[in-house]
Structure formats: structure tokens, C-alpha cells
Amino acid sequence: MRMHRPNHIKPSEITPESVYLNRRQILAAGIAAGATLALPASAAGPTGAKLKATRNAKFSVPDSPNSYEDITTYNNFYEFGSEKGDPAANAHTLRTRPWSVTVGGEAEVTGKFTLEDILKPHALEERIYRLRCVERWSMVIPWVGFPLGDLIKRFKPTSKAKYVAFTTLLDPKTMPGQRSGALDWPYVEGLRMDEAMHPLTLMVVGLYGHVLPNQNGAPLRLVVPWKYGFKGIKSIVQIRFTERQPPTAWNLAAPNEYGFYSNVNPNVDHPRWSQARERRIGGSLFNELQPTLMFNGYGDQVASLYRGMDLAKNY
Amino acid sequence: MTVEQGVRWVVKPLLFVACLLPLARLVAGAFGLAGVSLGANPVETILHTCGKWTLNFLMITLCVTPLRELTGIPALLRVRRMLGLFAFTHAALHFTTYLWLDQSFDLRAIVEDIAKRPYITIGFTALLMLIPLAITSTNRMMRRLGRRWQKLHRLVYVIAILGVWHYYWQVKADVREPLWYAAGLTLLLGYRAWRQWRRRVVSPRTVPAQPSQSLPG
Secondary structure, three states, X not given: OOOXXXXXXXXXXXXXXXXXXXXXXXXXXXXXXXXXXXXXXXXXXXXXXXXXXXXXXXXXXXXXXXXXXXXXXXXXXXXXXXXXOHHHHHHHHOOOOOOEEEEEEOEOOOEEEEHHHHHOOOOEEEEEEEEEOOOOEEEEEEEEEEEHHXXXXXXXXXXXXXXXXXXXXXXXXXXXXXXXXXXXXXXXXXXXXXXXXXXXXXXXXXXXXXXXXXXXXXXXXXXXXXXXXXXXXXXXXEEEEXXXXXXXXXXXXXXOOOOOOOEOOOOOOXXXXXXXXXXXXXXXXXXXXXXXXXXXXXXXXXXXXXOOOOOOOOO | OOHHHHHHHHHXXXXXXXXXXXXXXXXXXXXXXXXXXXXXXXXXXXXXXXXXXXXXXXXXXXXXXXXXXXXXXXXXHHHHHHHHHHHHHHXXXXXXXXXXXXXXXXXXXXXXXXXXXXXXXHHHHHHHHHHHHHHOOOHHHHHHHOHHHHHHHOHHHHHHHHHHHHHHHHOOOOOHHHHHHHHHHHHHHHHHHHHHHHHHHOOOOOOOOOOOOOOOO
């Protein structure tokens, strides 16, 4: 593969000061993590390096966020097992440094970029988003990241670029779930260009103000709050601009159950369960299901993207 | 102590306590006792634990007859009713969890689920079929129904198939665990089919009839 960097990045900037400082913080955080091991699990908090991020209130929901523990112990990340507790138990094997992302397809700037190259020019924001899983549960999560659109602009996609395709790391040695055939590995996802450029669409590197834990998709993941959670592809190693609609992992696994769009829609049931209501994680045993909102409550911002489309057909 | 006394005063009480352990864990988790937690989604944990233990108890119950025949220990049959009733208890709790904690008795949604979602339809059917088996599990009912009791209780084979199917059908992608249950069930039912076939084919004189061979198990 051809390796070149966008011209505006000088070699001297490859390891920016902030990243260098981050490494020290990671070390310090590691020591702190060792010290907190003796505490009960309920006191568990972020152990990754602290990130500098400003809260974006305009793009945050007023709901109170789920606990760090809930967000980091109840995950779907089939690369580490298909039970909700598997990622937290197994994802420690994932090596997130060094990390690089290959950018290709219909764009002027392509090649292999280190994670530091990818992150450098972006100011990090904290946004509190709702997350609705296709399995009928939901959370509220304070992500740290930057708009995917800002990243895409740096690669100067051509007029042929109608879609963006993403690929997760393929490494059965560190991702035990990839040794079984639950899904076709690697995990792939995709967005239409206008969805990808939408200001709500986020590239995420952190959670609760700290570096993203492995089980949540470190070091770089996608978050699209108006779509079901599985669209938020984790541990991204490849971004590709395409003219045709790219394949997506769950659609390949069960095309009649998971479509390309996968917008949260209370009126279109999953063939095996209703999507009209959801269980908000973190409530008491006797909390009732709450109604699921169209586009997960982000309809004002995103409904126009789908004007004229039959959303029952394009599920 | 006779075998009879041993079963009655030692084996059955110990087994009873052991069978309560999965529920004890759920109760401890629900009240935060002994450091047990039900995780981020306790309703799902309770639902899945009760569902899976229904299947486990069904499979263990179905092991009793083959084990008795292979080991020649007739006393094993004495624990079968308890195991079967534990299967029923967990199925009832599984359904109650769904009705109450999951659906908050929203009848419209429940009826729609049972009618529209095949995996819930077959799970519900299996539960309905378990009810007459539980009701007729007493000694009195056994005597009263006579040969019909055996016929009725063969329903457990259908119930187990529906139960495993219900599990297989609700899994999203990773079907390995339901397939293990299906394999186990195939073995247990296959053993019975093989035994029936042997009885028919081989002359009754070479295979001495066992006293309780006609009881389903």
C-alpha cells in the first residue's frame, strides 16, 4: 500500500506534545489503577488518561448519564465474546498503541496514518448522547470526541464518494471472539456521505473525560446517536470512501433483521421483538420500559436526511 | 440406614438445597447481599437465569431414566419428580419475570408478543404444557390416571424440544450455546428412541423387561 501523509503535517509534529504528555498520564493512571484495585467494584471509575475536552451543551441531552461502571461492563463487542460481560473481561488483550488507520477510496488524501496524525488537529468535545441498542435497551453516555465530518474534510473526498465505509481491527490473537464464526470478521460498517458529515456524527476517543476503555471500542470508534448502537463501529483501522453502498456486518449476518440504515424507529419492529419501548439501564428492578423516540429523539436534527424515503423498507 | 431412608433423609434434602442455589444467587443479587450483583441489566439477568435453569432442569430430569438404566440404581427415580418440579418453578418464574419486571403487565404488548413473535409463542406453549405435568405430579394423581399418566408425561419430550428451540430462536448471532443444548437433547431423546427400537426388534426373552420401563422419563 502507498504510504503518504497529508502535506500539512510536518514530520516534527508526528508525536505532538499533547500525546507525549498523554503517555505520561497513561503511566500515572496505570499506577493509580493499581492502587484502586483494592476498592469495591461499585467505586470503579475511569482509569485511562484524562483528556482535555470542553462540554458541548448544544449537542448534549439533559438525561442523567449512566454510571461509568454500567457503561464499561455491559457491552456488545462480539470481537471479545457475545455475552455482555465478555468485553470487560477479555478486552485487556487489545493493544491500542501503536495504532494506525488506513484511508482509501474516492479521496484526494489517502494512505496510512498514525492515530496521533488522525487526532492532532481536532479539539475534543464532550457530548452526552443517548445510545439505543437494537436489543431494546438504552443508556446515556458522556462521550469525548470530535465530529467525523471534520476528519473527513481533511481527506478531501471526491465527487464520487457517496458513502464512507469503516473496518474494525482483525486480529484473532488479541480478539478471541474472532476465533469463532458468530459474525463475518472483520466487522464492517458504513454511512451515507450526508450522514457521515452530519454534525451529530462523532468520532469518539474518550468516555467520562478519560481515554476510552478497550471494551468500549478503543482507541477510535464511531458514534451515530440516532441509529442503533451496532452502527457505532469500534476499534477502527480503515476508512474508505466509496461510490456504492458498502456492506455492513449485521446486515451480512441477518439481512432481514438488520438493514443498512438502522435508524432508531419505534414503528418498525425487529422481526423477533418490538422496538416501541426500551429499557433504560441503571433503573430499579421495577422500572417500566420507556417509549422509544423516533430517531432516538434526534429527529429535529436528522429527519430531513431521510425525507421521501420509506423507512419501513429502508430499515 | 436403608437405601430408602438414605434417599429420603439425605439425598433428597441435599439435592433440594442444591437446586435452590441459582435462585439464591438471584435473591442475593437483587438485595445486594454477599457482594453478588445482577449487573447493569438486572431484569435481563433474572429473565435469562430463570430461562436457562428451566432448560438445565429439563435436561437433568431427562437424564434420570438413562442413568437409572445404565447404572442399575432404581433409587435414582425417586428424585425425578423434584427435578421436574424445579424445571416448572423456573419456567413459571421466567414467565413471571417477563410479565411483571419486563413488561409491567402491559397486557396489550404481552398478547402481541405471544401472537406475533414465534419464539415467544413456542416458549409460551411449552410453559402451558408444563402446567398439567406439574398438577399431575402427585402420587395420588399418578394412581388415579394409571396408564394415562405415562402417556401424558411423555409431553416432556415436546416441551424440551420447544424450550431449546425458544432459546435458539431468540439468540442474535452466537448460537453455539443453544446448539449445545440441542446436542444434549438429541442424545437424551436418541437414547430413548434407540431403547424403543431395541425392545421392538430384539425378542423380549433376551432383553428382560424392567419393572418401570413403561414410565416416561
